[in-house]
Amino acid sequence: MSAQNPQSLDQFLIQCQKRVEYSLEKTLSRSIPSNKLKKAMRYACLDGGKRIRPVLVYASAQAVDASMNDADMAACAVELIHSYSLVHDDLPAMDDDDLRRGKPSVHKAFNEATAILVGDALQALAFQCLAEQNNALSAETKLLMTTMLAEAAGAFGMTAGQTLDLEASGTRVELNELETLHRLKTGSLIKASVRMGALCNPQCSEAQLCALEQYADNIGLAFQVQDDILDEIGDTDTLGKPQGSDRAQTKPTYVSLLGLGNAKTKAAELANNAILAIEGISTSANSLRDLANYIVNRIH
Amino acid sequence: MSAQNPQSLDQFLIQCQKRVEYSLEKTLSRSIPSNKLKKAMRYACLDGGKRIRPVLVYASAQAVDASMNDADMAACAVELIHSYSLVHDDLPAMDDDDLRRGKPSVHKAFNEATAILVGDALQALAFQCLAEQNNALSAETKLLMTTMLAEAAGAFGMTAGQTLDLEASGTRVELNELETLHRLKTGSLIKASVRMGALCNPQCSEAQLCALEQYADNIGLAFQVQDDILDEIGDTDTLGKPQGSDRAQTKPTYVSLLGLGNAKTKAAELANNAILAIEGISTSANSLRDLANYIVNRIH
Numbered sequence: 001m002s003a004q005n006p007q008s009l010d011q012f013l014i015q016c017q018k019r020v021e022y023s024l025e026k027t028l029s030r031s032i033p034s035n036k037l038k039k040a041m042r043y044a045c046l047d048g049g050k051r052i053r054p055v056l057v058y059a060s061a062q063a064v065d066a067s068m069n070d071a072d073m074a075a076c077a078v079e080l081i082h083s084y085s086l087v088h089d090d091l092p093a094m095d096d097d098d099l100r101r102g103k104p105s106v107h108k109a110f111n112e113a114t115a116i117l118v119g120d121a122l123q124a125l126a127f128q129c130l131a132e133q134n135n136a137l138s139a140e141t142k143l144l145m146t147t148m149l150a151e152a153a154g155a156f157g158m159t160a161g162q163t164l165d166l167e168a169s170g171t172r173v174e175l176n177e178l179e180t181l182h183r184l185k186t187g188s189l190i191k192a193s194v195r196m197g198a199l200c201n202p203q204c205s206e207a208q209l210c211a212l213e214q215y216a217d218n219i220g221l222a223f224q225v226q227d228d229i230l231d232e233i234g235d236t237d238t239l240g241k242p243q244g245s246d247r248a249q250t251k252p253t254y255v256s257l258l259g260l261g262n263a264k265t266k267a268a269e270l271a272n273n274a275i276l277a278i279e280g281i282s283t284s285a286n287s288l289r290d291l292a293n294y295i296v297n298r299i300h
Numbered sequence: 301m302s303a304q305n306p307q308s309l310d311q312f313l314i315q316c317q318k319r320v321e322y323s324l325e326k327t328l329s330r331s332i333p334s335n336k337l338k339k340a341m342r343y344a345c346l347d348g349g350k351r352i353r354p355v356l357v358y359a360s361a362q363a364v365d366a367s368m369n370d371a372d373m374a375a376c377a378v379e380l381i382h383s384y385s386l387v388h389d390d391l392p393a394m395d396d397d398d399l400r401r402g403k404p405s406v407h408k409a410f411n412e413a414t415a416i417l418v419g420d421a422l423q424a425l426a427f428q429c430l431a432e433q434n435n436a437l438s439a440e441t442k443l444l445m446t447t448m449l450a451e452a453a454g455a456f457g458m459t460a461g462q463t464l465d466l467e468a469s470g471t472r473v474e475l476n477e478l479e480t481l482h483r484l485k486t487g488s489l490i491k492a493s494v495r496m497g498a499l500c501n502p503q504c505s506e507a508q509l510c511a512l513e514q515y516a517d518n519i520g521l522a523f524q525v526q527d528d529i530l531d532e533i534g535d536t537d538t539l540g541k542p543q544g545s546d547r548a549q550t551k552p553t554y555v556s557l558l559g560l561g562n563a564k565t566k567a568a569e570l571a572n573n574a575i576l577a578i579e580g581i582s583t584s585a586n587s588l589r590d591l592a593n594y595i596v597n598r599i600h
Binding site: 030033034038088091094111112113114116121125127128130140142143144147150151153154161162180184 | 333336425446456459467
């Protein structure tokens with residue numbers, strides 16, 4: 001995995017997805033006192049999703065020459081948080097989505113109460129994974145990861161973003177409000193993923209961390225702009241959720257505010273800014289660079 | 301607070317409640333990007349509740365001669381988890397309770413989506429409090445507390461108990477199944493509270509820890525038996541929730557399985573076992589002893 005013999009992005013994605021799949025499978029095969037809860041947690045997490053956040057943890061760890069082993073539990077934890085947020089977002093009282101990753105959402109496949117409890121249990125499990133991780137990282141680093149993830153997932157990040165998103169539905173919002181909303185709702189967990197990856201090398205310099213954070217800010221937003229574009233132009237089969245569902249809920253999107261052409265330009269600019277931010281930070285940042293392009297060119 | 305000059309339980313309760321009120325107020329006065337979310341989180345947590353779990357953290361810390369300062373964030377974290385669980389338990393898809401602590405439940409005072417998000421945010425905040433705590437405890441101890449709380453709150457504890465509880469509703473369960481359910485739903489967080497208190501003294505002996513865990517097992521169950529008794533005999537005003545609400549939902553309870561008289565005997569026995577378990581562990585276990593009696597004699 002040296003700069004002399006760079007992996008293709010496809011190889012890297014497959015490698016990371018395998019690693020996180022393994023960790024999730026192992027974590028979710030532990031004995032849980034309710035079979036129903038266990039089955040529903042596994043349904044919510046396994047066999048699906050692009051695993052973008054874990055991939056970012058690994059790519060960031062790679063960029064600072066950290067060991068992939070030390071990044072495994074951070075990668076698993078961010079995916080558990082992401083999975084829980086999808087289960088709760090899909091609930092009837094929230095976005096009311098019946099389809100997720102091409103399958104019935106958890107509250108449709110099981111029931112609403114189970115979906116609420118699955119989300120709650122996955123969140124707790126994410127923090128348990130970070131606190132229990134058995135690797136070369138110091139206790140201080142593990143605690144720092146826990147703080148980062150809790151801050152990104154809760155009232156200072158994702159959950160606040162989701163609250164603002166629900167409030168914005170059906171109202172006219174300005175571009176800067178939409179940006180704040182998405183920096184919280186999507187951006188904070190993406191940023192935490194990149195930061196946690198960097199923490200896997202305790203010798204990571206302040207300059208590297210700063211560059212990685214700028215990278216994360218840009219791709220976090222790029223990711224959301226591309227999501228809005230896909231909601232407008234993608235088809236239901238490819239997306240795994242109903243195409244146009246945001247528009248149908250009259251949610252403000254980058255496409256509705258900027259128009260499709262300008263939204264595409266913005267996504268490309270953000271990806272470019274992300275790549276510029278990490279220029280020269282290390283000889284192992286190929287995957288991060290490729291990921292920035294992948295994020296704005298993906299079709300689902 | 302020495303054994304020569306023991307505090308009354310009332311004084312101890314007031315002292316602990318003040319401490320945890322202060323920590324919760326401080327934690328929930330931080331800047332949160334959504335005013336609505338912040339308001340609803342504060343509504344869910346402040347000015348209410350007996351704070352039994354934080355009191356147990358403090359009493360356990362006191363029993364092993366640990367500093368109350370070092371117990372503050374553990375006490376705050378268990379109460380945040382407890383508060384989140386109440387908010388989610390009250391949701392229409394769960395127990396559908398409109399009243400909590402004498403006020404409209406969060407989903408009635410705000411709305412369902414906000415209640416889901418409030419619970420999610422409070423859970424994240426609990427782990428953030430543990431990871432960020434700035435005191436004399438080592439990073440290893442803080443991590444151990446985080447693991448304990450995550451395990452107790454999630455799929456291996458409380459959340460599994462709540463799943464089993466919902467499944468049991470309207471069915472005939474045996475006494476041992478009811479006990480398993482409550483050991484998970486209520487007992488695991490109570491046990492974590494006692495264990496986290498003990499961790500505040502890193503020199504706490506294995507024998508002390510073992511005695512405290514036995515204590516916690518017994519009072520955890522005693523607490524639930526008394527809850528079932530109060531649901532049968534208490535009145536709505538004193539309880540802060542509709543009297544007979546468990547019976548109305550045809551939930552199995554200790555009273556429905558054992559009868560009122562036997563349930564009262566069982567509660568008293570459990571409290572007694574708890575007190576026996578900690579006999580001789582230290583000269584500072586008065587509060588724990590008094591609490592065991594308080595738990596089975598409380599009227600709300």
